[in-house]
Amino acid sequence: MKAVSPVREQLLEHTLVLLGTRGYNGFSYRDLAELVGVKTSSIHYYFPTKEDLALAAVQAYAANIGEIMRDMDVNGPLKEQVEKYLALWRKNLGTGRVCLCGMLAAEATSLPQNVLAALQAFYSMHEAWITQRLERAVADKGVQLPAPPSVYAMTILGALQSGLISARLFGKPCRLDAASAMLRSAVTPENGKQQAAPADAVLS
Amino acid sequence: MKAVSPVREQLLEHTLVLLGTRGYNGFSYRDLAELVGVKTSSIHYYFPTKEDLALAAVQAYAANIGEIMRDMDVNGPLKEQVEKYLALWRKNLGTGRVCLCGMLAAEATSLPQNVLAALQAFYSMHEAWITQRLERAVADKGVQLPAPPSVYAMTILGALQSGLISARLFGKPCRLDAASAMLRSAVTPENGKQQAAPADAVLS
């Protein structure tokens, strides 16, 4: 158990919120300082530059989600894993936040290389996770996909990222459901047939 | 033929580039003024506030793309229309730009309501276009989709938006291909079966 600075912890926590809500170019040290109740110079003590802060935030965000994803046994119940994974996405709904890494990916031109590398790692982690589940669905359940698992995983991750963003844009949480349904049906045997919209996929 | 101010035209044109590259919070009047070769005060003459500028940019962007989309006869050759549509997305590759509206959607919390409304209209326009083509593929070609056309259209648009962003993040243009392949296969009769990756969908 490593000793942690509670101020540093709070700074990081609020940075996660600010980045997920307004993005890298959309918040300042002043915003963060006021939220935590310190002066901006104290932020520099823990994170010398804003880029250091962003890197730490992406790493903490990825580590947190990565741990949850790694804790799901690859050989456990497929549908259960997928639902737990989708709940991870869904919990952003209504908070004004989107996926921190989806946000920063859009702002890539404002970010240094080490942050970009961390973002790439986040994307790769998700795509690998989804790919593994799709492969199991194909092998165990004979599911048929419209593309190879690793390719389909990329589109599903993209649809989820964009789903959060468009759900916030329209103020309609249900806009994430289309992407969720896509992953859900990909691990369900009777996919590939035209289906009625799932109960949670109401569109208006 | 309405008279147009060449300076206003240039300002708008460069704003499209700046917004698609760096986003709303990622560029300044100074950046824009230097690109066009005027002083910042001249920008205010044409666009009193930055929000006015953003609104005009979104409207110009949507009008330009909307015209191209409307010019494609709904009853024309399906595959040809889809390829023309995908070319619209592909032309961003390698330019450092993503879809202007996908970018601004991520920055929604920094934007005024009228810009958000214009962004929603852009999204709706694309989803309606894609939905119509998917419906034709289902009706004419008996294609089977993993979701109702309007739902699947939403995921395809999301995958395309995110595809551009992740292609830029990784520096790999081929990252857009997964989303392209999804739309392409959705209007191709022998979809639904497990397919080999299309030639342009090489992943590494």
Add this chain to the structure above:
DNA sequence: GTCTATAAGGCGATAGAC
């Protein structure tokens, strides 16, 4: 560790000459 104070410059926006 946290603060005050400040540097050095960027920001959007405006007034008014030409």
Add this chain to the structure above:
DNA sequence: GTCTATCGCCTTATAGAC
């Protein structure tokens, strides 16, 4: 229409007292 000049504020970052 375009400019110069400037306002008032914000930005990241640093020096140094405590």
